[in-house]
Amino acid sequence: MSKFRKKKKGELPAISTASLPDIVFMLLFFFMVATVMRQNTLMVNNQLPFADQVEKLDNKSLIMYIYAGKPSSRYQSSAGVQARIQLNDKFANVNEIKAFVLEERSQKREELIPFLTTALKVDGETNMGLVNDIKKELREINALKINYTTRSGKATQNKN
Amino acid sequence: MSKRQLPEVNAGSMADIAFLLLIFFLVTTTLEADSGISRKLPPIMDDVPIADIKKKNLFVVEINKSNELLVEEEIIELSDLKELAIAFLDNGGGVNDAYCEYCQGAKDSFSSDNPEKAIISLRNDRETSYAVYIAVQNELVAAYSFLRNREAKRIYSISFEDMIRNYEDVSYTGNRLNLKNQIEMIKKMYPEKLSEALPIN
Numbered sequence: 001m002s003k004f005r006k007k008k009k010g011e012l013p014a015i016s017t018a019s020l021p022d023i024v025f026m027l028l029f030f031f032m033v034a035t036v037m038r039q040n041t042l043m044v045n046n047q048l049p050f051a052d053q054v055e056k057l058d059n060k061s062l063i064m065y066i067y068a069g070k071p072s073s074r075y076q077s078s079a080g081v082q083a084r085i086q087l088n089d090k091f092a093n094v095n096e097i098k099a100f101v102l103e104e105r106s107q108k109r110e111e112l113i114p115f116l117t118t119a120l121k122v123d124g125e126t127n128m129g130l131v132n133d134i135k136k137e138l139r140e141i142n143a144l145k146i147n148y149t150t151r152s153g154k155a156t157q158n159k160n
Numbered sequence: 161m162s163k164r165q166l167p168e169v170n171a172g173s174m175a176d177i178a179f180l181l182l183i184f185f186l187v188t189t190t191l192e193a194d195s196g197i198s199r200k201l202p203p204i205m206d207d208v209p210i211a212d213i214k215k216k217n218l219f220v221v222e223i224n225k226s227n228e229l230l231v232e233e234e235i236i237e238l239s240d241l242k243e244l245a246i247a248f249l250d251n252g253g254g255v256n257d258a259y260c261e262y263c264q265g266a267k268d269s270f271s272s273d274n275p276e277k278a279i280i281s282l283r284n285d286r287e288t289s290y291a292v293y294i295a296v297q298n299e300l301v302a303a304y305s306f307l308r309n310r311e312a313k314r315i316y317s318i319s320f321e322d323m324i325r326n327y328e329d330v331s332y333t334g335n336r337l338n339l340k341n342q343i344e345m346i347k348k349m350y351p352e353k354l355s356e357a358l359p360i361n
Contacts, residue, residue, distance in 0.1 A: 024179055031185035031189055032185055049290060051295070052302070053302050053305060056194075057195060124289065126290045127286060127288065127290070128290060131290055139201050139202070139203070139204050142204075147196045148197045148199065155298040155302075156295070158294065
């Protein structure tokens with residue numbers, strides 16, 4: 001009978017944690033694949049306006065971003081307080097947009113170029129003058145597909 | 161001499177390392193896609209054809225430099241813009257050739273003939289704020305999608321937004337070609353004719 005009484009009573013066996021790394025690795029790979037790193041560091045204020053008639057921008061590789069707005073406080077001493085355009089990681093003038101678009105196009109396959117969309121991420125307080133200048137440049141270089149990036153919300157949330 | 165056994169590498173800290181990486185990627189992940197109002201800019205043409213547009217077929221929306229909204233030279237509230245735009249587009253005051261049988265508007269002879277001729281002209285000043293401009297764009301797009309939804313529901317008993325969603329859905333099982341024709345049909349009934357004039361300084 002002593003054969004069957006070997007186990008001590010009331011002690012739970014320890015749960016094996018050997019599969020814990022596997023689970024964590026699985027999660028890790030999911031996030032590694034799903035991650036899109038932020039491409040640019042924002043140097044301008046970017047409080048996007050609200051809108052509800054929006055379309056999703058799906059294909060991230062076919063979008064070029066143009067930021068505009070007042071320089072953030074840490075750049076105001078060097079860049080001034082007037083609204084500026086940001087292309088990639090630096091402030092730019094309106095006439096640099098064409099070169100930017102051409103460079104973006106040269107990185108894409110030729111058949112994808114007509115699908116390139118320009119996402120305008122413009123701060124809500126910016127004057128339309130600057131936006132019109134950007135649009136004029138885009139028209140001249142024939143980059144006609146644009147998207148005014150917005151936050152979702154009612155249009156009436158936009159304060160003057 | 162007995163063979164020396166290699167000590168086993170302790171894998172206990174593997175989980176810690178993996179967690180560290182996991183947390184890094186968790187923090188840097190931005191999953192949400194950008195969304196916004198899509199527009200198509202008009203191409204630059206050398207010889208602009210001068211269109212003969214009757215004044216009654218033109219709906220002038222202007223935002224002045226103090227961000228006031230003017231429709232046909234009268235100040236209105238942003239919340240009223242959608243209703244006014246719908247009333248204008250859906251008026252259908254045309255007769256004979258220009259008659260619009262699906263319009264449900266007031267058939268006012270001083271407003272637009274039919275949706276195909278109705279043009280909304282959006283003007284803004286250089287000092288207009290971008291947020292107000294987007295709000296106005298948003299309301300005008302909302303007016304078009306309201307009318308398109310209404311017609312799509314009436315003819316195909318499905319909203320226009322759902323039609324578009326089905327068309328973009330890769331797992332849609334219905335007849336895609338048919339659906340595409342239906343979408344084109346609705347788009348033709350209420351074409352988005354939004355003209356943006358160059359700002360007056």
